[in-house]
Amino acid sequence: MAKIIEGDFSANTGKFSIVVARFNEFIVNGLLEGALDTLRRHGVPESNITVIKVPGAFELPLTVKKIARQGQYDAIIALGAVIRGATPHFDYVAGQCASGIASVSLDEDVPVIFGVLTTDSIEQAIERSGSKAGNKGADCAMTAMEMVSLYRSLE
DSSP states (O other): OOOOOOOOSOOTTSOEEEEEEOTTHHHHHHHHHHHHHHHHHTTOOGGGEEEEEESSGGGHHHHHHHHHHHTOOSEEEEEEEEEOOSSTHHHHHHHHHHHHHHHHHHHSSSOEEEEEEEESSHHHHHHHEEETTEEHHHHHHHHHHHHHHHHHHTO
16 A cells, blocks of 8 residues: 555644735735634644734735745745736736745745635625635645644655
8 A cells, every 4th residue: 555644733833924914904814813713723822823914915925935034934824815906906916926925835945825815806805714615814724734744744
């Protein structure tokens, strides 16, 4: 039988950074609360969680990169919300944010979890930040714990 290596949710001794975009704060606050609640419920002490706020989603990649290079965290969770409007601004911000965070994830030796909502409407964002479609922030916290556990298994 093949050897299978996978993470679990036991990484409650890990150190987590949550980088949060303030733009669309009424949506992003729900994501942040979901992530914090999930980490706490899995036994991660408050002292192992650092929340860093940036102005908007466009500023997430550079901040995530700086944090990753410090080597202080076992995982970084990037949270934000980019909601489509009447101009092409959405396409530039959402695309550059996703591309930048993906680049950091590949270049640095730390799991970076992408929790930036990219929605067509405010209603869709509300649904994904703690309403009927769940909470993307909570999902990202689960992914972060699983990746920390997996990385520890691979050492």
